[in-house]
Amino acid sequence: MTDPRRRRSPVRALRESLLPEGSFGTGQARRLAVALVVNAVGNGSFLVVGALLFIRVMGLSPTEIGLGLGVAGVLGLVAGPLIGHLVDAREPSRVYALLLAAQGVCVIGYVLVTGVLAFIVLVGVATACERGASAARGALIAGLFDRTDRVRYRAALRSASNVGSAVGGMLGGVILAWGTHAAFLAATALNAATFAAAAILVLTMRGARGAQANPPEARRPTARHPARHPARPATAIRDVPYLVVTGLNAVLLLHVGMLEIGLPLWIARDTTAPTWTISLVLVLNTLGVIVFQVKATVHITDVSRAASAARHAGLLLAAACVAVSLTGGVPVAVAAPLLLVAAALHTAGELKQAAAAWTLSYDLAPDHAHGQYQGLFNAGLDIGGLLAPLVFTTLAITWGMTGWLLIAALFAATGALLPPVARWAEARRAEAAGTPSHAMDPA
Numbered sequence: 001m002t003d004p005r006r007r008r009s010p011v012r013a014l015r016e017s018l019l020p021e022g023s024f025g026t027g028q029a030r031r032l033a034v035a036l037v038v039n040a041v042g043n044g045s046f047l048v049v050g051a052l053l054f055i056r057v058m059g060l061s062p063t064e065i066g067l068g069l070g071v072a073g074v075l076g077l078v079a080g081p082l083i084g085h086l087v088d089a090r091e092p093s094r095v096y097a098l099l100l101a102a103q104g105v106c107v108i109g110y111v112l113v114t115g116v117l118a119f120i121v122l123v124g125v126a127t128a129c130e131r132g133a134s135a136a137r138g139a140l141i142a143g144l145f146d147r148t149d150r151v152r153y154r155a156a157l158r159s160a161s162n163v164g165s166a167v168g169g170m171l172g173g174v175i176l177a178w179g180t181h182a183a184f185l186a187a188t189a190l191n192a193a194t195f196a197a198a199a200i201l202v203l204t205m206r207g208a209r210g211a212q213a214n215p216p217e218a219r220r221p222t223a224r225h226p227a228r229h230p231a232r233p234a235t236a237i238r239d240v241p242y243l244v245v246t247g248l249n250a251v252l253l254l255h256v257g258m259l260e261i262g263l264p265l266w267i268a269r270d271t272t273a274p275t276w277t278i279s280l281v282l283v284l285n286t287l288g289v290i291v292f293q294v295k296a297t298v299h300i301t302d303v304s305r306a307a308s309a310a311r312h313a314g315l316l317l318a319a320a321c322v323a324v325s326l327t328g329g330v331p332v333a334v335a336a337p338l339l340l341v342a343a344a345l346h347t348a349g350e351l352k353q354a355a356a357a358w359t360l361s362y363d364l365a366p367d368h369a370h371g372q373y374q375g376l377f378n379a380g381l382d383i384g385g386l387l388a389p390l391v392f393t394t395l396a397i398t399w400g401m402t403g404w405l406l407i408a409a410l411f412a413a414t415g416a417l418l419p420p421v422a423r424w425a426e427a428r429r430a431e432a433a434g435t436p437s438h439a440m441d442p443a
Helices: 008-019 027-056 062-089 090-114 116-144 147-178 179-204 241-254 254-270 274-294 301-327 332-363 371-399 401-433
Strands: none
Touching: 027 062, 027 090, 027 116, 027 147, 027 179, 027 254, 027 401, 062 090, 062 116, 062 371, 090 116, 116 147, 116 332, 116 371, 147 179, 147 274, 147 332, 241 254, 241 301, 241 371, 241 401, 254 274, 254 301, 254 332, 254 371, 254 401, 274 332, 301 332, 301 401, 332 371, 332 401, 371 401
């Protein structure tokens, strides 16, 4: 006879399959997850309408928008590590809430002012705050979870945030269909409101300090192990092995540009596949992240396995580029299936890259400086964002198959380099902490 307590509804079974019990932790961690999902809905809607809002409401040209976003990208590159220092010295939850509120104010500014100078200032401040908020969130998560649970929580957040973004995207589509000035004001108000709601939720996370507020037992001085006082505080920018790991991860992050720039342009210009294939590829990628991101983190529990996963990510992304390179000029019956194979390979590589990056970013950083280290590591996304348009428009779109194969070689080589560099970084971290290094198996 079946135990009634063991019966599960199909909906509950699906939820537990995608997000196993405990994925969001308890209490404060769940509150942080709700804040992030709420904000993702607003950001998702604004992503759809933002460009048209800048043109129709702020009166900007596409060139001026590109200039503003370029300046913002550079500001974001330096803002994360700088704000990370502040995060390490303060309570991360309060810094995070303040930065969320500041982003909401910038969003409101988009409909209150006009002109390119105002746009550059607003988008620059908003981007700097977003990068700082990412560093603060990373430090906050480091304080809420131990090493074994941080990555699973980040994965659960990413899955849930993708759901929120998808909902927001649909709302943005409705707003675009409405198309009036009032509709753009509504989209802006919605996004600003989600920033405010997220900030309030984070502010109510009482006592949620970063990892620096709860030093592990191993770092507390005893008679046998006196306190170590370094000549100068840990500074991420001077941690050469960590910098190299960050740079290599930034190269793998070019996969974001591949999905958002390279594939859409290639499908529209150089293949016989219908243009709606672009939407299909993006939808499949979003669903893949929602369904499989948590599962992709299950076995990535230390630096060694993370480095191995990064190597596999490089190979999967390389295989995706090779598949794309074969679709140029071939019949649609061949091109369309190959593009779907490429999308699947890309998504698998993206899932492994994300899980590996989270583990490396936390485990190779000192526990008292997660703010600045997270800020530096997250700057890799900005580097990838700045380089992606050049890489994919110059190599992939201009050079065709040869360009895609060169990008494939870049992904594969970067993945191959990460295991030895991660071993170097782990050894340096163990030496700095005065503890024996956990030898990594060659990957």
